[in-house]
Amino acid sequence: MTKRFNRRKFLIYSSATLGTSVLLKACANNTNTNDPTAASSPVSNTSATNAGASGDTIKVGILHSLSGTMAISEKSVVDAEQLAIEEINNAGGVLGKQIQAVVEDGASNWDTFREKATKLIDEDKVVAVFGCWTSASRKNVKPVFEQKNHMLWYPVQYEGQECSKNIFYTGAAPNQQIEPSVDWLLQNKGKDFFLIGSDYVFPRTANTIIKAQLAAKGGKTVGEDYLPLGNTEVTPIITKIKQALPNGGVIYNTLNGDSNVAFFKQLQGAGLGPDKYPSMSVSIAEEEVKAIGPDYLKGHYAAWNYFQTVDTPANQKFVAAFKQKYGEDRVTNDPMEAGYIAVYLWKQAVEKAGTADDLDKVRAAAFGQKFEAPEGTVTLDANNHLAKFVRIGEVREDGMFEIVNATNAAVEPLPWNQFVKETKGYGCDWSDPNKGGKYKTA
Amino acid sequence: MLAGLLDGLFNGISIGAVLLIAALGLAIVFGLMGVINLAHGELMMLGAYTTFVVQNGFKKLGEPWFEFYIFFALIMAFIVAAGVGLILERGVIRHLYGRPLETLLATWGVSLILQQFVRSVNWVLVVGISIFCLLFFGGLWILHRRSDINRIRNWVVAVMLPISLGIAIATSNFLSQTYKLAVTQPWFGAQNLDVSAPKWLRGGLPIGNFQMPYARVFIIALTILCVAAIYVFLQRTPWGLRIRAVTQNRSMSACLGIPTQKVDALTFALGSGLAGVAGCAISFLGSVGPNTGQNYIVDTFMVVVVGGVGKLVGTIFAALAIGTVNYLIGSGTLALLFAPIKPLADFFTFFATTSMAKVMVFALIIAFLQVRPGGIFPQKGRTVDA
Numbered sequence: 068m069t070k071r072f073n074r075r076k077f078l079i080y081s082s083a084t085l086g087t088s089v090l091l092k093a094c095a096n097n098t099n100t101n102d103p104t105a106a107s108s109p110v111s112n113t114s115a116t117n118a119g120a121s122g123d124t125i126k127v128g129i130l131h132s133l134s135g136t137m138a139i140s141e142k143s144v145v146d147a148e149q150l151a152i153e154e155i156n157n158a159g160g161v162l163g164k165q166i167q168a169v170v171e172d173g174a175s176n177w178d179t180f181r182e183k184a185t186k187l188i189d190e191d192k193v194v195a196v197f198g199c200w201t202s203a204s205r206k207n208v209k210p211v212f213e214q215k216n217h218m219l220w221y222p223v224q225y226e227g228q229e230c231s232k233n234i235f236y237t238g239a240a241p242n243q244q245i246e247p248s249v250d251w252l253l254q255n256k257g258k259d260f261f262l263i264g265s266d267y268v269f270p271r272t273a274n275t276i277i278k279a280q281l282a283a284k285g286g287k288t289v290g291e292d293y294l295p296l297g298n299t300e301v302t303p304i305i306t307k308i309k310q311a312l313p314n315g316g317v318i319y320n321t322l323n324g325d326s327n328v329a330f331f332k333q334l335q336g337a338g339l340g341p342d343k344y345p346s347m348s349v350s351i352a353e354e355e356v357k358a359i360g361p362d363y364l365k366g367h368y369a370a371w372n373y374f375q376t377v378d379t380p381a382n383q384k385f386v387a388a389f390k391q392k393y394g395e396d397r398v399t400n401d402p403m404e405a406g407y408i409a410v411y412l413w414k415q416a417v418e419k420a421g422t423a424d425d426l427d428k429v430r431a432a433a434f435g436q437k438f439e440a441p442e443g444t445v446t447l448d449a450n451n452h453l454a455k456f457v458r459i460g461e462v463r464e465d466g467m468f469e470i471v472n473a474t475n476a477a478v479e480p481l482p483w484n485q486f487v488k489e490t491k492g493y494g495c496d497w498s499d500p501n502k503g504g505k506y507k508t509a
Numbered sequence: 510m511l512a513g514l515l516d517g518l519f520n521g522i523s524i525g526a527v528l529l530i531a532a533l534g535l536a537i538v539f540g541l542m543g544v545i546n547l548a549h550g551e552l553m554m555l556g557a558y559t560t561f562v563v564q565n566g567f568k569k570l571g572e573p574w575f576e577f578y579i580f581f582a583l584i585m586a587f588i589v590a591a592g593v594g595l596i597l598e599r600g601v602i603r604h605l606y607g608r609p610l611e612t613l614l615a616t617w618g619v620s621l622i623l624q625q626f627v628r629s630v631n632w633v634l635v636v637g638i639s640i641f642c643l644l645f646f647g648g649l650w651i652l653h654r655r656s657d658i659n660r661i662r663n664w665v666v667a668v669m670l671p672i673s674l675g676i677a678i679a680t681s682n683f684l685s686q687t688y689k690l691a692v693t694q695p696w697f698g699a700q701n702l703d704v705s706a707p708k709w710l711r712g713g714l715p716i717g718n719f720q721m722p723y724a725r726v727f728i729i730a731l732t733i734l735c736v737a738a739i740y741v742f743l744q745r746t747p748w749g750l751r752i753r754a755v756t757q758n759r760s761m762s763a764c765l766g767i768p769t770q771k772v773d774a775l776t777f778a779l780g781s782g783l784a785g786v787a788g789c790a791i792s793f794l795g796s797v798g799p800n801t802g803q804n805y806i807v808d809t810f811m812v813v814v815v816g817g818v819g820k821l822v823g824t825i826f827a828a829l830a831i832g833t834v835n836y837l838i839g840s841g842t843l844a845l846l847f848a849p850i851k852p853l854a855d856f857f858t859f860f861a862t863t864s865m866a867k868v869m870v871f872a873l874i875i876a877f878l879q880v881r882p883g884g885i886f887p888q889k890g891r892t893v894d895a
Contacts (some may be wrong), residue, residue, distance in 0.1 A: 080667070082667060133699070134624075134625065134628070135800075136800050136803075138628065138699040138799070139699050139700050139701055139798055139799075139800075142698070142699040142700070143700070266863075266864045292862050292863055293862060293863065293864055294863045294864070295863065295864050295867065297800065297803065297804045298804070298863065298867075299791075299794065299795035299796065299804050300524055300527070300835070300863075301863075302520045302523065302524055302836060302840070303520075303835070303836055303839030303840035303841075303863060303866065304839075304840075304863060306516070306520065306836075306840040306841075306842075307840055307841060307861075309719075310841070324796075325701065325795065325796040325798060325800060325801070325804060327796075328701060328795055328796030328797075329794060329795040329796060332706075332724070332793065332794055332795070333722065333724075333794060335711060335712065336711065336712065336713050336720075336722025336723065336724050336725065336794075337713060337720050337722055338712065338713050338715065338720035338722075354700060355701075357700070357703055358700050358701030358702060358703055358796070358798070359701070359703060359796075360703040360704070360705040361703075362705045362711070363705070393690075393694075394690060394694050
């Protein structure tokens, strides 16, 4: 190790490196995109130098975490979005052009999201970006998209209280997930609620809404606690739940990521079963059930717009296509479906507008678009959110959800919460320039 | 009141036991060898993944076998993690002894590599890596017998590296194009995996209105067993004696004929194997995924530093103390205890959330290390750092 790095050695090593890299480059051209090593290097499939929609391809960006804590959830959304793009391309593309996806890794780091968003817009000149999962990442890229007047399609249920002109929210607003589930719990499961969540913006805002709603409807919040993201020691919280709800009650769970696994495993160990302590989760879908283990979750509830068990022809087609592309043991879930919807809605908007480059035209064309989604027919509202169906599912033995409650019609989205004092009476309408993101409805 | 006290004591100890079993391996690697191994968490993760694989294997064997898979999983987790630890020591760390900063960066890199490896490992990758290793290292081994190897070594490396890499990549590409999904599908993927404890480890032992989870009892027992085993190994066996000798004075041990390199490798493998066992244990409490290790790494270092580097007994005390304090503050027990004294009760109620309890514990640790920088049981005497 004490040998010096002399000139001859330098020559040898550098020629070796050069040779290897040339070889790698030659091999990279025919790398299968299913190969995960290739999928993680976005440059491998971006050989064209065309900007935006010129030439015979249209470039869109996909910006999710492929590494880090959030990769667990976001990777599957990328899969669903790529499935939609592939389906559209096989059917002839958009405006006669093929869609080319530029995949960037946000790496579960909110600053990286901002950098990559800037890169996608400025360097790759994409015409739309599908991406983000956590509210923290969305809040971080929002200024970028607003400054550059660009377009983000955000596929995850979130806490609301936001309505950006430049973001289309295809996941649920609180009134399409949290509020109906609280109502259902109040009617069927009890009035005493213990709120538990991860310590970041979504759970805290969601719990503010839940507390206001409970106060308005005769329920009671007996306690709340937040775990730092990634924390897996939940013993103190379980003690607190037992103290606050000695005779049983409802646990409302907004935990995200790894903490969920720890929470449910240790909840069962402590003897708090779903018979006395039913829990309602808003971040647990099919994929997470599979990861936690159905044994631990059986009998607990989750609220979503879409479950894999939804019985519609569009869903059967979606599930079959997904399994064929990614493997029989994969499952579909709500954010994946929302990502899939986002790509199709964008396509329809582009086709109606007749252009992919003029984003204001695409935006105007997007309002009112209907799509036969796996969950049912969804409509894009002028407040940039989707009218969606609301469902409550109970975890079955096989890890799928038994749908115990569903709305008959799509629920109109309300981005500004009507239970919270500061936003009560406000609405959002981007089709009317006088109204915009936040205006007084009453 | 008695039930509450028992409850508090048990929960404190059970949190401490998880911390302790996770920190044991590190106490050996960091404490005894002085190697800052940031990949320790990932070795735990490998243990957890091994548990997952063993579990799936035993599921196929049917009911009576499945109930006892964890014993086999514990052994396998130890072997796999120890094996990876051995490779890590021989391949990377041995070149970096006595250079803490480089070790820190290198092991951090290794931890990232291991994380990404379990995310994207598939047949193509495995075949590619095996072919490369076979060609490159096998070729080197064969050429090693030539007498003029030292003269041509650099040229050999320069020629062999690209050739082996090229063949490996070409084969992988060929495989992935021919068999498509069957070989390109990741084994584990980025998702968390489902490790379910056997039935007798689920649920718990009810005592009054409080229930002692079996999984926790199991981990406490396992931790005691591990601590006892390490104690016997270090104090009562010839290799334990050698390890202690090398830790205390490396050059003197070498002079006396102790094979220090072997001792290093053995110590590191032992520490890694313990990390694997810990990974198996925590899979019954928490998640099994690429990030599993990251969730524990900070806590384990904290335990070792507070306990006093180089002292196993310190690690034990520190783990139990941190666990108990964390529980007492986080669960609000302290706030209840001080209920009669208003300002104190308010103070502890403020800290009675999980996030704030962590803040409080860290603050206490910082304060403690100001008073006793060496930890609870500082290393005494003329020890020489490697």
